[in-house]
Amino acid sequence: MIRPVLTEIGIFLIPFAIYAIYLLGSRSGVFRQSSWPLHVLGKLALGALILTIVSLLLLAHYSGAPPNSTYVPAHIENGRLVPGYEK
Numbered sequence: 001m002i003r004p005v006l007t008e009i010g011i012f013l014i015p016f017a018i019y020a021i022y023l024l025g026s027r028s029g030v031f032r033q034s035s036w037p038l039h040v041l042g043k044l045a046l047g048a049l050i051l052t053i054v055s056l057l058l059l060a061h062y063s064g065a066p067p068n069s070t071y072v073p074a075h076i077e078n079g080r081l082v083p084g085y086e087k
Helices: 002-025 038-062
Strands: 075-077 080-082
Touching: 002 038
Parallel strands: none
Antiparallel strands: 075 080
């Protein structure tokens, strides 16, 4: 469960990282408070939220089993463990 959460946090941080790289490239001073005005932070946060929502929607749509499929749980046959699968 930790991997999907970290993935979404990473996706949320992408706009901020791109802006920081832009500041490094333009030599504007990444750590100066004047380089991070409130309106820019608001736009970055809005972009980050949109990216996160889109990624969650895509994850829900394209992952998992197909509709109306039946899951067969892991079980033991002839002394061997057979992993679970979709039928």
